[in-house]
Amino acid sequence: MQFRKHEIEGLIEFQPRIFEDERGIFYESYNKNLFSENGIPYDFVQDNFSKSKKGVIRGLHFQFSPHAQGKLVRVMTGKVLDVVVDIRKDSPTFGQYDKFILDAELGNMLYVPEGFAHGFHALEESIFVYKCTSFWNKAAESGIVWNDPTLNIDWECENPIVSSKDQILPTFLEYQKIFV
Numbered sequence: 001m002q003f004r005k006h007e008i009e010g011l012i013e014f015q016p017r018i019f020e021d022e023r024g025i026f027y028e029s030y031n032k033n034l035f036s037e038n039g040i041p042y043d044f045v046q047d048n049f050s051k052s053k054k055g056v057i058r059g060l061h062f063q064f065s066p067h068a069q070g071k072l073v074r075v076m077t078g079k080v081l082d083v084v085v086d087i088r089k090d091s092p093t094f095g096q097y098d099k100f101i102l103d104a105e106l107g108n109m110l111y112v113p114e115g116f117a118h119g120f121h122a123l124e125e126s127i128f129v130y131k132c133t134s135f136w137n138k139a140a141e142s143g144i145v146w147n148d149p150t151l152n153i154d155w156e157c158e159n160p161i162v163s164s165k166d167q168i169l170p171t172f173l174e175y176q177k178i179f180v
Helices: 032-037 172-179
Strands: 002-005 012-015 019-021 024-026 046-052 056-063 071-077 079-086 097-103 109-112 116-122 126-132 141-143
Touching (some): 046 056, 056 079, 071 079, 071 097, 071 116, 079 109, 079 126, 116 126
Antiparallel strands (some): 002 012, 019 024, 046 126, 056 116, 056 141, 071 109, 071 126, 079 097, 079 116
8 A cells, every 4th residue: 555645744645556357356445554654543433425426515524623533535436526625723734725536446545634624526426435533523513615715626516516504614714713
């Protein structure tokens, strides 16, 4: 398995070694020892699953401390544009975002640490799964509106399908005034 760190500290992308033969493919998607050796020493306590039609945008979601979640994200089928925003107030990359293509055929995964808002755009019909380092807590959940003008994220989507809940999330500037 290859581990690749990115410009924003804490983001780690994983590319498994895929074994393929006439029967299909096999790869190891999680190995606690390997992940720990490469900067992910956390126990995951919850797995989540979503199926999204092409054009769906979910996010940008996060939970406040003490219920903040680190997430190990990947797609089982399809392909997504995965987006993360650094909302760690003391981080030198506060307010910056990064984008990744997660592709079921590649099996690549991304570790999103606590302190990031997270979302994705389904480039194809996709099954998205992720492991969390903390349990879901309704009182701690929040987010930033997906089309925030300050962040100006190019979601690579003309007419997205977005839930009513995600359309009314605060802007990044509102988040800073209220929570930082």
